[in-house]
Amino acid sequence: MTDNRNTILAVILSGLVLIGWQYFYNIPQMEKQRAAQVAQQSQTTTTTQPNQSGGSATPQANSPAPSANAPANVQAGSAAPVSRETAIAAGPRVKIDTPRLSGSISLKGARIDDLSLVQFHETVDPNSPPIVLYSPSGTQEPYYAEFGWVAASGSSVKMPDQNTLWQQETPGNLTPNHPITLKFENGDGLTFRRTIAVDDRYLFTIKDDVSNVGNAPVTLYPFALISRHGTPQVSGYYILHEGLIGYLGDQGLQEYTYKKIDEAKNVSFKVTNGWLGITDKYWASALLPDTRAQLQARYSSNLVGNVRTYQTDYLQDAQTIAIGGTGSAHTRLFAGAKEADVVGYWFGGHDGYNGKLDLNHFDLLIDWGWFYFITKPMFWALDSFFHLFGNFGISILLVTVLVKLAFFPLANKSYASMAKMKSVQPQLAALKERYPDDKVKQQQEMMEIYKKEKINPIAGCLPVALQIPVFFSLYKVLFVTIEMRHAPFYGWIHDLSAPDPTNLFNLFGLLHFDPTQLPVFGHYLALGVWPIIMGITMWFQFKLNPTPPDPTQQMIFGWMPLIFTFMLAGFPAGLVIYWAWNNLLSVLQQSLIMHRNGVKVELFDNLKATFVSKKAESKT
Secondary structure, X not given: OHHHHHHXXXXXXXXXXXXXXXXXXXXXXXXXXXXXXXXXXXXXXOOOOEEEOHHHOXXXXXXXXXXXXXXXXXXXXXXXXXXXXXXXXXXXXXXXXXXXXXXXXXXXXXXXXXXXXXXXXXXXXXXXXXXXXXXXXXXXXXXXXXXXXXXXXXXXXOOOOOOOEOEEOOOOOEEOOEOEEEEEEOOOOEEEEEEEEEOXXXXXXXXXXXXXXXXXXXXXXXXXXXXXXXXXXXXXXXXXXXXEEEEXXXXXXXXXXXXXXXXXXEEEEEXXXXXXXXXXXXXXXXXXXXXXXXXXXXXXXXXXXXXEEEEEEEEEOOEEEOOOOEEEEXXXXXXXXXXXXXXXXXXXXXXXXXXXXXXXXXXXHOOOOOOHHHHHHHHHHHHHHHHHHOOHHHHXXXXXXXXXXXXXXXXXHHHHHHHHHHHOHXXXXXXXXXXXXXXXXXXXXXXXXXHHHOOOOOOOHHHHHHHHHHHHHHHHHHXXXXXXXXXXXXXXXXXXXXXXXXXXXXXXXXXXXXXXHOOOOHHHHOOXXXXXXXXXXXXXXXXXXXXXXXXHHHHXXXXXXXXXXXXXXXXXXXXXXXXXXXXXXXXXXXXXXXXXXXXXXXXXXXXXXXXXXXXXXXXX
């Protein structure tokens, strides 16, 4: 009965992992390649690029809510896309210069539309180009933030829009120690001033002031938007959200993938204490209005020509500016890397924005998942060890030891029970000889032996079961946290979040071709050194136990290490290192417990028997 239970458990676990690997890795990889092919084909054709008009954000006459086509009302341009360099050089700009950001603000439209993350690069090569976050309108992939005021429907007040040329009142670059002020006069008595400050991380603070020296009061609505043109290529993994995101007051976390918002077209929220934006795997852009402000927030998707535009925006309550009076609006913009300490992930998180600005669950900008109560502590432990030892690979090894220690009492009982089961194997074999044709009697006598020896027949399942939540939480941490991106280990592992770059099928680099690019079965040929080490340690772990008497069980347990080796080969190297190290610790722990319980450690005998039997079979 115990053997059958273990066999069933092994088959179920193997099936779950195989299905998970196919769903989370293989299928997304195929979709990713298909999307890349479509994108490559589309680049050969001329597409119409939209020109986003934030100034068209006109509310309904009787409501402060945005109208159906604003501020997502885009105008199709006729020119083909130009390079970022050409677009940036086309007009006057204010340079942005901080320790983590470089770029510029366009004086035409006063948009923040040129941002690069100088501390992060496209590849592990530190000389590779920095990550580009924002790009101006008219380029291949426009992405920007815009702020300002809109007048009520039917108003004839001249408002600044995307074509308005602002003046820079304060000379110099925008730096953490030097805010800049922009000015625009509409010629009818309204003067608009925008003061922009930036910190030494990724936070912009924007203050908009309007003074009225005209001949009539005006009613204006503060707005802010983030606009992205073109559907970006996403990782395509179910466990990671990429797209429109926000925590919108009492309505909680609202996540819309690009596909989902394409179907919904337009989703509105009336909230207080909210934030919203667009997130990628490692980077994000989010609007952070005053937590007390009442917002008409919205996600939207529009098709202009052949190009999809995605937008998150909000409109605040109207302000009536009397003659001789002023109006003021404040907001903030996060534009950068989703670093856990910066965003704030753990009780406010080391002076992170979530706690410092008293935001509403801004830590959820990082997709910690449903099991955040495991993934957050897992990351905290990894990050803490990293700050001590300077290597995330070492952190993984140490956290694995801590997990082993935490579950040691339970695992100790499990392995002790398994050791006792081995000690009663002769008695169980005698039962089969005594009652060869009476299965019911065999089971009754077997349970009596288990009861007498205080053996839990399913105890052997626990060590395997305990690994599953830890495995998936570590996988989540490795996959979603930017701290793991391009984090090296030792030797050939330069990125723990990527698969082992070596490959058995090209003799570990001696043959100059990539087996994983072969059609149909290339995905199954990503077999590096660490997956092989992991497979060997799993094989040792299985060989620590006696060979099952049933041939079917022998076949399943014999093939399982090989199946897992190929299955985990495409997973992040850090995860494979964890699994190999965990297997080794399990072998040592189980061997020690078996020895303490007076049970012979049969690892080397079983290994020897395997090779001897193979040799005997070859001779026959």
